[in-house]
Amino acid sequence: MIMRFLVVIFFITFSIQSQQVKVLELGVDFPIENVTIYNETKETIVYTDKYGIADLSVFKESDIISFYHIGFFEYEILKRELGEIEFVVHLVKKSEQLDEIVLSASKGNEKRSRIAEQIAVASEIDIKKLAPQTSADLLANLPGIKVQKTQFGGGSPVLRGMEANRVLLVVDGVRMNNAIYRMGHLQNSITVSPNIIDRTEVIFGPSSVVYGSDALGGVIHYFTKTPKTSLNNEVKGEIFSRYSSVNNEITTQANVELQFKKWASFTSVSYSDFGDLRMGKSRNHGFKEWGKVYEYSNNTDTYYNTNPVQNENPTLQKNTGFKQTDILQKFAIPFSKNTDFTLNLQYSTSSNIPRFDNLTQYSDGSLKFAEWYYGPQQRLLVSPQLKINPSKKWLDYGTITLAYQNIKESRVQRKFTSLDRSYRDEQVDVFSLNGDFFVPLTNDNSRIFSYGIEATHNNVNSEAIGKVLDIYNNTVVGFTDEFTVQSRYPDGGSTYTSAAAYVNYRQDISEKSTLNTGVRFINTHLTAKWIDDTFITLPNMGISLSNSSLTATIGYIFKPTLDWQINGIVSSGFRSPNIDDIGKIREKNGDVTVPNIYLKPEYAYNFETSAIKYFNHKKFHIGLDVYYTLLHNYITRDYYEMDGSSTIIYDGEEANTMANVNKGNAYIYGSTFSFKGNFNPMWYTKGSITYTKGMAYDTKNRLSSIPPLFGMLELGFEKKRFQVGVNWVFNGEKTLETYNLVEGIDNLEETPYNPLLDTYYGTPSWNIFNLNANYKVNNNVSLFVNIDNIFDIHYKEFASAISAPGRNFSASLLLNI
Structure with missing residues (x-):
């Protein structure tokens, strides 16, 4: 009797264990977490836990089971055959993801071999290896992207000679661009911490009709980390910490993921403390004093000093440090087999961020500003998202995304020898709705029809006030009076509303060719009202403007052999002026930008072709992308008369008046050559070089935001737990003749x-060398070491006010709990 009981217990135990599978990385036997395991119909899906284990009891013995992870080659096996490999699956790590799935091009999963656009991708692994201090630093490491910095607490990405409100920023399917995204340089990309990003995708050019307005230069899409449900109740945690010597940065990020059968949660809190930035000391360019900071202002909100302070170390850029906190909370709830719900909550805030370029500006031989800083940059996002899979003829699957964003920014300034401090505060409330739907017309997905809608509404509130400081023993004890200050945007309030719809069609014409087509219709409506006419009186103190456009794209992919892919795209883009374009008032270097209520939309017509050649069974590839973009009715900043006068009294000084105006036609053309891959299982390399040129047909002026020749080359070694890489980053010279001398955007001064x-x-040419290395101690502990700018070279990025970091030693620790 006892023997029978033991036999029964043995078979029950064996049956339970046989329902579990362990997935390991081949060669090192580390468990692989979040491997997707599914059957042929994809009706049954489970995921591995942090130990690489998954329960397969929901599958039938006759099921063909697939094991998929983006970093490994996919593996298939009959469930009943798992016993032959002792229920342990080893996945082979991909040395190169040449045909990876791209999420942003069509807002659905699409193979890169079916996409004609130039695309750059940074995975979570890439981000950890780079150890970027901000998301702007992350973008600067991608091919074809140049990042401008006015101050350290910022970063304005340039795509194909376009930046700021001509480049669309998106986070988790929600557009970040709002009604006050400006021309020139825009620092908002840093409000998404790199520590919460799971993946970043960049689409170059205006060809994507699923995004529409603002995407003339391209789309930068941040995908933040998302929790997954599990049949087993699990709690996982992660702590990441980094120290960087060049500015005494300390960053700590902690997250916890709760995984249950019916819901999951992911919580992340990240805090960064950046000190003042040290520039490089090796001046190969020959300019011994360029960029050095010999004196600075130590004035604060509460401390008053009538004189600048001598800087004991002129290579230390005083007034560049700041602090930033980022919080991410996501809930994932599978409502049913065909419906998944996600609630996305994001909050980012910073300390005051000094405006370095203005705090180093001189007037009559003395520092001009005692105070000039951005108040805390705050971004709140609340976004519920519903993924549906009804499998209807008119809707197979799709995503509905609602979002509310609240953005707050402010500017505070005061000149030396003055007690007058001015405050300008902006708040933007953005409501948006996106719907993206897909209908495969064939079982093998060779023909897909997709369509979608987008609606946004921006409400802008802009206020300004001046206060006279009350000083006692160098301490600001209060205010003695108030005075009128011109608001940055219409003080009576303004709104910006857009509504759009698009359709896309993709067809594999044959095994060798694919056609992508799409059209998008968009309508925008802007209202603005000015009340205070102390400084400026407009022809109309209240305006209401509407614009609409139909844009289209057609892309063709041809693969004559397995080792070649040739792409061609013809597309159009549209950007309707926003509140910043039409209604901004601000001063820079003695020029004041004033409103132009007659501003019209600008258009882009893009033509590009690219070729990709694969080698060694697609483990290595080279690519060349060439484009030409015609800008029609383009918007530029130019000298402007208001009420018959070309000057204005602003902040107590006479200044020239400028405005955003429409011109005729301009062009931008350029190319990017890139390569990436493995020589063998241990050695890898990648590199790129980008050339851009832009000029106006009508005025013959050079266009702003056109970077000089730039690129990078990296060589690396990877074996089991260890990886090391050395890269060379170079930037060509930008001579005086290639600057736009009217707009003032490129900071020639x-x-x-x-x-x-x-x-x-x-801008002088420069080149630097960097080293990165990481070692995976075990499945729970990873170490990262970076040495940036090894030879401590002094340089400035094109159009940047701040000198780039000097030699930097960075060490990071990642703990999985």
Whole structure:
């Protein structure tokens, strides 16, 4: 009797264990977490836990089971055959993801081999290896992207000679661009911490009709980390910490993921403390004093000093440090077999961020500003999202995304020798709705029809006030009076509303060719009202403007052989002026930008072709992308008369008036050559070089935001737990003749000064070497070490006010709990 009982217990135990599978990385036997395991119909799906284990009891013995993870080659096996490999599956790590799934191009999963656009991708692994301090630093490491910095607490990405409100930023399917995204340089990309990003995708050019307005230069899409449900109740945690020597940065990020059968949660809190930034000391460019900071203002909200302070170390850029906190909370709830719900909550805030370029500006031989800083940059996002899979003829699957965003920013300034401090505060409330739906027309997905809608509404509130400081023993004890200050945007309030619809069609014409087509219709409506006419009186103090456009794209992919892919795209883009374009008032270097209520939309017509050649069974590839973009009715900043006058009294000084105006036609053309892959299982390399040129047909002026030749080359070694790489980053010279001398966007005054000619040289060329290494101690502990700018070179990125970081030692620790 006892023997029978033991036999029964043995078979029950064996049956339970045989329902579990362990998934390991081949060669090192580390468990692989979040492997997707599914059957042929994809009706049954489970995921591995942090130990690489998954319960397969929901599958039939006759099921063909697939094991999928983006970093490994997919593996298939009959469930009943798992016993032959002792229920342990080893996955082979992908040395190169050349045909990976791209999420942003069509807002659905699509193979890169079916996409004609130029695309750059940074995975979570790439982000950890790079150890970027901000998301702007992350973008600067992607091919074809140049990042401008006015101050350290910022970063304005440039795509194909376009930046700021001509580049669309998206986070988790929600557009970040709002009604006050400006021309010139935009620092908002840093409000998404790299520590919460799971993946970043960049689409170059205006060809994607699923995004529409603002995407003239391209789309940058951040995908943040998302929790997954599990049949087993699990709690997982992660702690990441980094120290960087160049600015004494300390970053700590902690997250916890709760996985249950019916719901999951992911919580992340990240805090960064950035000190003042040290520049490089090796001046190969020959300009011994360029960029050095000999004096600075130590004035604060509460401390008053009538004189600048001498800087004991001129290579330390005082007034560049800041602090930032980022919080991410996501809930995932599978309502049913065909419906998944996600609630996405994000909050980002910072300390005051000093405006470095203005705090180093001189007037009559003395520092001009005692105070000039951005108040805390705050971004709140609340976004419920519903993924549906009804499998209807008119709707197979789709995503509905609602969002509310609240953005707050402010500017505070005061000049030396003055007690007058001005405050300008902006708040934007953004409501949006996106619906993206897909209908496969064939069982093998060779023909897919997709369609979608997008609606946004921006409400902008802009206020300004001046206060006279009350000082006692160098302490600000209060205010003695108030005075009128011109608001940055219409003080009576303004709104910006858009509504759009699109359709897309993709067909595999044959095994060798694919056609992508799409059209999008968009309508925008803007209202603005000015009340205070102390400084400026407009022809109309209240305006209401509407614009609409139909844009289209057609892309063709041809693969004559397994090792070649040739792409061609013809597309159009549209950008309707927003509140910042039409209604902004601000001063820079003695020029005041004033409203232009007659501003019209600008259009882009894009033509591009690219070729990709694969080698060694697609483990290595080279690619060349060439494009030409025609800008029609383009918007530029130019000198402007208001009420018959070309000057205005602003903040107590006479200044020239400028405005955003429409011109005729301009062009931008360029190319990016890139390569990436493995020589063998241990050695890898990647690199790129980008050339851009832009000029106006009508005025013959150079366009702003056109970077010089730039690129990078990396060589790396990877074996089991260890990886090390060395990269060379280079940037060509941008001479005075290639600058736009009217708009003032490219900060020519931040380049070396030539006293003999009483002008500026332009940006010198530079190149630096960096090293990155990481070691996976075990499945729970990983170490990362970076040495950036090894030879401590002094340089400035094109159009940047702040000098780039000098030699930097960075060490990071990642703990999985």
